[in-house]
Amino acid sequence: xxxxxxxxxxxxxxxxxxxxxxxxxxxxxxxxxxxxxxxxxxxxxxxxxxxxxxxxxxxxxxxxxxxxxxxxxxxxxxxxxxxxxxxxxxxxxxxxxxxxxxxxxxxxxxxxxxxxxxxxxxxxxxxxxxxxxxxxxxxxxxxxxxxxxxxxxxxxxxxxxxxxxxxxxxxxxxxxxxxxxxxxxxxxxxxxxxxxxxxxxxxxxxxxxxxxxxxxxxxxxxxxxxxxxxxxxxxxxxxx
Ligand code: ZN
Ligand code: FE
Numbered sequence: 001x002x003x004x005x006x007x008x009x010x011x012x013x014x015x016x017x018x019x020x021x022x023x024x025x026x027x028x029x030x031x032x033x034x035x036x037x038x039x040x041x042x043x044x045x046x047x048x049x050x051x052x053x054x055x056x057x058x059x060x061x062x063x064x065x066x067x068x069x070x071x072x073x074x075x076x077x078x079x080x081x082x083x084x085x086x087x088x089x090x091x092x093x094x095x096x097x098x099x100x101x102x103x104x105x106x107x108x109x110x111x112x113x114x115x116x117x118x119x120x121x122x123x124x125x126x127x128x129x130x131x132x133x134x135x136x137x138x139x140x141x142x143x144x145x146x147x148x149x150x151x152x153x154x155x156x157x158x159x160x161x162x163x164x165x166x167x168x169x170x171x172x173x174x175x176x177x178x179x180x181x182x183x184x185x186x187x188x189x190x191x192x193x194x195x196x197x198x199x200x201x202x203x204x205x206x207x208x209x210x211x212x213x214x215x216x217x218x219x220x221x222x223x224x225x226x227x228x229x230x231x232x233x234x235x236x237x238x239x240x
Contacts, residue, residue, distance in 0.1 A: 002103060002125050004167065006206060007040050009033050012171045013059050014208060016129060017041065023101025025049045028073075029120070029129050030169050031063030038070055052098065052105070053077035054131025055114040056084035060169060078109075080116025092118065105129075110153040112145030119157075127165045128212075130157065135168045136210040137193070138176030139221040141238065147231035154222045154230070162213035173197050173207040179240045180220045183233060189217040 005017040009032050016029040017040060027050035031037050041048055048071040053061050055078060064075055064087040076098050079091035092098060096107040098120065105120040110133045117140075120129040132140035134157050139150055157166075177194045184190055193214065197207050215222050224230035 002100070002122070002127070004127070004209075005040060005044070006208070007036055008171070008206070009036050010059060014167070014169055014171060014206070015063070016167050017044075017046075018100060018129075019044065019046050020101035020103050025101045027052050027100050028063075028067060029167070030054055030060035030131060031067055032059045032061075034063035034066035034070070037063055037067060047071065048073045050098075050100065051075045051087075052120055052129070053085060053088075054119060054129065054133075054169070055117040056081040057114065057132070060131060061085055061087070078116040078118045080109075080111075081114065108156070110156070112142050112150040112153055113140030115144040117145075121160070125165075126161060126163055127167065127209075128157070128160060129167045131169050133157075134166060134215065134219075134222070135170060135176055136166075136173040136197075136207055136215070137180045137190075137219050138172055138237070139219075139234070142234060147234060148227045150221065150234070151224060151227045151230045154219075154224065158212065158216055158222050160212045162211065162216070164212045165209040166211060166215065167209045171206060171208060173210075174201050175240075176237075177218075179237050180218060182236075182240075183220040184223070187218065189214075193218050 003019040007015040013032045019026045026046040074089040076090045077085040077088045079093045094109040098105045113132045
């Protein structure tokens with residue numbers, strides 16, 4: 001069993017620390033910055049052995065160099081973005097397996113937010129680290145890809161086991177939910193979820209991880225019935 005720790009950094013990023021006790025390995029997923037991550041591992045008495053990046057954006061890789069220098073860890077990142085992640089040791093793509101001790105993470109390619117964006121699926125842990133592809137009630141902006149690609153990503157993630165814990169890289173839930181309500185004002189699951197989210201945020205609490213089941217019930221991008229519908233919703237959200 002892995003232990004997962006959420007580290008809130010910058011304005012709304014979540015860096016995820018994943019510890020595997022049998023091997024003692026710890027990986028950092030998408031370290032935007034180094035210092036808060038290094039401070040957090042000390043608190044737990046862990047040592048960082050790996051970094052896993054989902055895409056090249058600086059708010060996901062900005063801590064790579066300093067963490068690598070401090071710990072000697074190895075950096076795994078998307079092969080398609082290797083040129084933009086100079087700290088990379090291992091370039092991975094669709095179907096590759098990355099190990100944390102005996103725990104296997106399967107790499108899937110989910111391009112659209114960036115051209116080489118990947119996600120790490122840990123089937124034995126019922127966990128998925130999805131970077132900026134899937135958010136609670138939202139999806140990433142289409143900076144380097146198409147609505148068709150994001151639609152395919154949403155359908156693929158929707159097919160994961162419903163109880164899969166989805167670890168996204170930002171706390172965007174409240175704004176996403178407000179937009180989602182404009183799309184499906186009568187969706188009861190969505191209305192109920194927003195009441196919970198508003199209460200959590202009012203107390204300063206995190207709303208992530210989410211689950212595939214919750215997203216299937218409330219996420220307007222995962223629920224888009226066609227590429228065209230997703231494209232329309234994404235454009236409306238960009239202007240929301
Ligand atoms: Zn990003
Ligand atoms: Fe980001």
